[in-house]
Amino acid sequence: MSSSPRIHILGVGNLGRLFAHALANTPNPPRLTLLLHRPSLLSEWDLAGRTISITTHSLTNSNGVYDIEEPITRGSIIENLIIATKTLHTAKALKAVKHRLGAQSTILFTQNGMGTTEEATRLIFPEEATRPSYLAAITSHGLYSEGPFRSVFAGQAHVSVGHVCGSSPKSQYLLDQIVNAKLLNATEFESRELRMLQLEKLVINAMINPLTVIYNCRNGELFKRSDVTSVMRDLLAEASQVISLLPELRTLEDGGNDVAERFSKEKLESKVLDVAEKTASNTSSMLQDFRAGRETEVGYINGYIVKRGKELGINVGNNDRIVEMVQKKKVVQEE
CATH class of the missing domain: 1.10.1040.10 (N-(1-d-carboxylethyl)-l-norvaline Dehydrogenase; domain 2)
Structure with a gap:
């Protein structure tokens, strides 16, 4: 496990919690890091017992191991990033971690609406040579929050995931992790x-x-x-x-x-x-x-x-x- 690629998650609302929790509860979970973009989230994380809780059919599961970081950390290159912020905050959120993203990185966009990938290219990654690969996910699950790091999985449905355009071998690890996380019920589709x-x-x-x-x-x-x-x-x-x-x-x-x-x-x-x-x-x-x-x-x-x-x-x-x-x-x- 120590040598497996790490997955970073930016945005810890309902969608970010679901993806993190689903990945953390696979038979061979990847190394997961939550990027806490507000200082107040650090204290909320402690109050939540330093874990994510997902309730399904009145049963609460708080299993899972996570590391935490602040986005501005001068850390190593982020190989795999799941961005689960609101659409209107995506560019600002990516700007905070731009120094840790490059051509070898993969970003999975999970938001509602459309236009965030084009915005990211225009504002954050205009140079094709250093631009990360993009994946996108469409999530039909229904969730609502019960407080910081606690969500109720109210309507179980499915996730559709794939490359935004073409394909890239370097993105396969993150794609496979999403598809293999049973809770997400994810299916891979070609880009069109x-x-x-x-x-x-x-x-x-x-x-x-x-x-x-x-x-x-x-x-x-x-x-x-x-x-x-x-x-x-x-x-x-x-x-x-x-x-x-x-x-x-x-x-x-x-x-x-x-x-x-x-x-x-x-x-x-x-x-x-x-x-x-x-x-x-x-x-x-x-x-x-x-x-x-x-x-x-x-x-x-x-x-x-x-x-x-x-x-x-x-x-x-x-x-x-x-x-x-x-x-x-x-x-x-x-x-």
Whole structure:
């Protein structure tokens, strides 16, 4: 175990805790280091008994061995980094550890929304020769916090993981560790398919999360109202058009016809309504952030649709307005 590559985890919210705990509880766990980015986390770590606790079906498991560091530590090169911060904090978090990352490193992005890998390349790793390899994970599990380093695993689902583009042998160790961690229930996908899975989740989030903020309700209450369903369909029409024309999804074989079919308005609406029904009693993460006075991730969800739409010359006015409403806290008041 002492000679195995180390995995660092930056971001110890629900998602970071889940990945850390799942990796720490494999038959041959890798060496794990939690990067505690706020000084207050050190005292919270001590109060939590220097461990991560995950509760599943009323049973709490606190097993696992972790080292801790502060990101600014002038330590050795980070070979494998799982970044589980909120999307809007990703660039700042990576900047804190940039001096420990290089071409031999692999970064796994686990966040909701899209655009963080492009942002990391533009702001943190513009030089291709020294840029780490990128992996991305889409997580469908449901978790909520019970305090620092304690989470409840409320809805067990799955993780989709793979390379952001192409493939890299140096990333295989981290990929294998994720896939072999049974608690994560992870499956590896090639980069184009992973991209389409990301976009499907993005659309679902873009239709449900901001509307729960604007109409101040749980997921299941949204589409019982015809006026809300009409708004969703306007947003969906724009998202469908944008994704169907994304150049990176086109292939020589069919020119991207599979994308147009997969991301048709009808198929997307069916997926959105299905998820809203299955998560009917849930309060979306965006509504939780909004109620707590935290900045939301709408800029990386609907905002991503707006950005790509404008690049393609597509009218994305409805999504643009939704972003503005959430960011400026313009919610619909109950009569």
